[in-house]
Amino acid sequence: MPVSAAASAREILVRLHDVMAARRPAQAKLNQVVRIIADALDSEVCSIYLLREGVLELFATEGLKQEAVHVTRLALGEGLVGTIAANVETLNLDEAASHPDFAYKPETGEELFHSFAGVPIVRRERAVGVLSVQHADPRRYEEVEIEALQTVAMVLSELIANAELVDGRGGETDRVQSTAPVRLAGLKLVDGMARGNAVYHQPRITIEHTVAEDIEAERARVYAAFAKMREQIDRMANQAEFGVGGEHDEVLETYKMFAYDEGWSRRINEAIDSGLTAEAAIERVQQRTRSRMRQISDPLLADRMHDLEDLSNRLLRIVSGQMGTAAQQGLRQDTILIARNLGPAELLEYDRRRLKGVVLEEGSLTAHVTIVARAMGVPVLGRVRDVRQLVAEGDPLLLDAGESAAFVRPSAAMDEAFEAKLVLSQKRRAVFAALKTxxxxxxxxxxxxxxxxxxxxxxxxxxxxxxxxxxxxxxxxxxxxxxxxxxxxxxxxxxxxxxxxxxxxxxxxxxxxxxxxxxxxxxxxxxxxxxxxxxxxxxxxxxxxxxxxxxxxxxxxxxxxxxxxxxxxxxxxxxxxxxxxxxxxxxxxxxxxxxxxxxxxxxxxxxxxxxxxxxxxxxxxxxxxxxxxxxxxxxxxxxxxxxxxxxxxxxxxxxxxxxxxxxxxxxxxxxxxxxxxxxxxxxxxxxxxxxxxxxxxxxxxxxxxxxxxAVGPIKAMVRSLDVGGLRTVMADLLAQPPRDMRGTLGAWAAENGVELA
CATH class of the missing domain: 3.20.20.60 (Phosphoenolpyruvate-binding domains)
Structure with missing residues (x-):
């Protein structure tokens, strides 16, 4: 067994490089990949499962029965493989059958093997498959072996995406884990309805090449990117670009701490040593950070890990040369903007003709961007948890901020219901517009x-x-x-x-x-x-x-x-x-x-x-x-x-x-x-x-x-109102308030023909 994770991974990547470069069908390449990994890790079984039509399909194996290939299927969350994909986590077990999620598949012949280790094959933060190894003797795999598997899984994701073997549209944009509609719940920040395609405020970096041709050249690129990033962070401190006081200072100090953290830069260097390109090495370390974030329950510590993720994205943009926001690149279609958070100046950079709505992972009713968006008439839904993990670039979106919801990849029924409500809303707006004089x-x-x-x-x-x-x-x-x-x-x-x-x-x-x-x-x-x-x-x-x-x-x-x-x-x-x-x-x-x-x-x-x-x-x-x-x-x-x-x-x-x-x-x-x-x-x-x-x-x-x-609806309400009668009722209600003031007033309005659009 190799003495280090980098050496172990590099040995496999050197052999995989020729496989990936060959002009052969993807299935043949995967068959060769599992043999190489099993041999390099001295493992009796190596298997690759890929996400197809929402389930994990055994695509290639060395050591299990070949007749199980393309036959054995596991739902997300089913068995050890399904659990790895659903949770985007690594498992390392000396006795697989002892795990509560173990599911026996007799057609594979896996009853002969006790130990099991598996890592997710991740593409743009989403599991698109699982790479696993098994051994007859009960033993936990060494940490160097697990790290080698994780590095190889990253390279496999490139091969799989380019060959369009998984759900979605290949390397262009990958789905979350299925094409099923998803309802996102959040907090209404600015009311309104909108339809458009998802565009990330900071477009995701697509890593085209994962295996390095020249390790020292890749290391030099990372050193240069670190120097530029640290210069940017220092400039923020000197010019106070982040704002001053309170959370801004804390964020800046955290950024500086991570930017100069030797442990972080060392881990990226180790990933390059394993044979990865600069971009892939940063992403490899970032995947490990995300895995740790999923296990953190302390919200303060989780926030700090989010800061490291933001800084990793900054480093990735620098090293790849892909800088700038979606606003600077220009919107090409009706857009629902997706972001962790936004500043008011950033929002104003967008083309108002194309920007139809905003969905934020954070955001609040008092945030500057909320006030500006309301002035612009752009509906905003905030506090949408994991939105950047649940929505892919280009996904169709229906935003109904009034209902505190957004619908991703809507079904025909959802689309029809939304359209009917939108048409009704537009008719009401036309009625209100007629009231302007x-x-x-x-x-x-x-x-x-x-x-x-x-x-x-x-x-x-x-x-x-x-x-x-x-x-x-x-x-x-x-x-x-x-x-x-x-x-x-x-x-x-x-x-x-x-x-x-x-x-x-x-x-x-x-x-x-x-x-x-x-x-x-x-x-x-x-x-x-x-x-x-x-x-x-x-x-x-x-x-x-x-x-x-x-x-x-x-x-x-x-x-x-x-x-x-x-x-x-x-x-x-x-x-x-x-x-x-x-x-x-x-x-x-x-x-x-x-x-x-x-x-x-x-x-x-x-x-x-x-x-x-x-x-x-x-x-x-x-x-x-x-x-x-x-x-x-x-x-x-x-x-x-x-x-x-x-x-x-x-x-x-x-x-x-x-x-x-x-x-x-x-x-x-x-x-x-x-x-x-x-x-x-x-x-x-x-x-x-x-x-x-x-x-x-x-x-x-x-x-x-x-x-x-709101002018039209308020005018319509006033014109349907008897103010004298209302003031008499309000005096009585405030003298002896009902338990449900809102319900009582709503009922009075309905009884008296008050228009509450």
Whole structure:
């Protein structure tokens, strides 16, 4: 037996090289492969099982009965071979029959053999077959033998894919383990339906050649790739490309730890010694990492292993020369994008005509990409576990984010049902589009103001498309989030002027930049340590008042952009009246500075605040005399009231917006605001849902700022509503809340003909 795994594998690969290069049928090659492996490992049996039509078929064997070839079949999970393929794991047993998953197949004659070892044949993270060896005497195979088998299995995957021997479409794109439809469950991040083909944000690297011609040349390629990768990681640290503070710093430190880990580079070198190319060696070590990840129950340790996987992908891209994302390569068809996670700038790189939806392995309701996707009208499903293992590049996908599901390789029945629902949805959208010139006037002539939320220059077109009353919330931080450097004042001014000009006579409310906390900017370094609760941390107005140079520049940009017009400015996350006072004083100082230099200024400045922090509700008597308007941000307000992080997957949908706690709190705010004659608006996702919007109107809200897609449904709801009757009912319900407020309101709406699309 060879003295090392590398020597053992290299001995086999040298002999396999000639087999693979020969012009012979694939079956003949496999027959020769099992003889070579059995001989090299001094094993009495060597067998290859391949996945065909969803089951594992004995394709070639040395040592078992030849009449069993193409006859013996095992389902995924059946027997030792089926267990290896189903779990993508290695088994090494001195007594095969003692394993609980052992299944005896009499036609093979395997009752003569006691020991068993098997490794999965993996193609793009999926088992497409199993390579096994057996021996008459009970013994566990040595570690060097197992490693040799794993290396050989990698080379076999290339031969098998090129010969198109397994399920799928050969080397072009391999199926998971069957062509059966799969339903993926996740968390609705952005509502909507979409159809398209799966495209990976970072396309998978196809390893075309696994056996090295020149080991030293391959080693030099890996050394060069490591040097380039480490240079990239160091540059990230110096330029803070990863963002700063909190998780970003932790990720960067983990990346640096792995990038300079000698054990990792040594294992890749050992794989090259066994006769693999640089790409195959990296993938070989990566397969071992994935195998370890499947056995890890500690979520923190599993996350670190995911970081190593990401870094391995980076190294593989460098060594193969296949850099860039799918956006940079260009979309060629209607696409459902698949990614572990995305940043807002990355999403904006994609062609909106082709990008139909997004499925994320991670993602949260508060993530920047979710906000941008909602503004773009792109449905997003997040928290889809193992999506990158369950979906192959090019797979047809149906995305129904409203149902928190996506359907991979849908059946004809699934496709038909989806199409029927989509057609109905499109008809409803056509009905809503027809309402764009119709005011949101209730049956009892109560006018509700319906505005849109925006953050991009292109979003302003939604005013005309929907017939909205204006922009109730323009998120100025989008320009900061998608920029590699701090946007200069001139750039900011140009954006704000364009927005005002496109809006015409309709009002635009600019929210000053809401950054920090979980919206870390790559070019702003936090002074303090990592934040455990970034949503409640150093962000929004807190950042702006401390780093007031940024706010001064934004103030001048807004003041000059709104020359001769009315400027509506809103400050986010005001917790105390003095914070509003300082922010207003800063704007007024900039107005005086510009006036002193003869600059043209707005005809009027209206100042407002966002009520997101519950504490502000206790100071309204102090604040209201200073305000022109107040906006309620229901997204943050809800998580603060319930002490529930909306980004946490277990809490994201735990608390209902129609809870009496929320509705009573809002009603308590409405009274003094109305009495003070201050405009009050709800600027959160709550206002864009028909049933929730109905409840808000029922407690006295007359102004909503919502996503453009929600304007039509909300208009339709308002026009079918008797506001006076609703407000009487809501007063009774909040006096004595029912156990199921949502169900009670839904039933009332149905009885009274309220349209809840």
């Amino acid at each position: 119709v005011p949101p006037l209730s049956r009892d002539d109560h006018r509700v103001t319906v505005m849109v939320n925006a953050g991009l220059r292109d979003d302003v077109a939604a005013i005309e498309l929907t017939g909205a009353d204006g922009i109730g919330l323009f998120r100025t931080e989008f320009q900061f989030l998608v920029s590699a450097t701090l946007p200069q004042r001139e750039r900011q001014q140009r954006l704000y002027r364009d927005v005002l000009e496109q809006a015409g006579e309709k009002p635009v409310i600019f929210r000053t930049v809401d950054i920090g906390g979980d919206k870390a900017l790559p070019y702003m370094r936090a002074d303090d340590e990592a934040e455990e609760n970034p949503a409640m941390g150093w962000r929004a107005l807190r950042v702006a008042l401390e780093r007031n140079g940024l706010m001064k520049a934004q103030a001048r940009a807004l003041l000059e952009a709104a020359a001769g017009r009315t400027l509506n400015v809103m400050f986010p996350m005001v917790s105390e009246p003095w914070e509003f006072d300082e922010a207003q004083a800063l704007f007024e100082a900039q107005r005086a500075w510009l006036a002193g230099r003869g600059r043209r200024l707005p005809g009027e400045i209206r100042y407002g605040a966002m009520l997101e922090v519950p504490a502000l509700a206790e100071s309204l008597d102090i604040l209201l005399p200073k305000l022109d308007f107040l906006s309620i941000g229901t997204n943050d307000l809800t998580q603060f009231l319930f002490a529930a992080d909306r980004a946490h997957p277990k809490l994201a949908e735990r608390y209902d917006w129609l809870s009496p706690s929320i509705l009573r709190f809002l009603r308590r705010v409405i009274g003094p605001v109305d009495a003070a004659g201050v405009d009050l608006c709800v600027c959160g996702e709550m206002g864009g849902r028909p049933l929730e919007a109905m409840a808000l109107i029922g407690i006295g809200i007359d102004r909503l700022s919502i996503t453009p897609a």
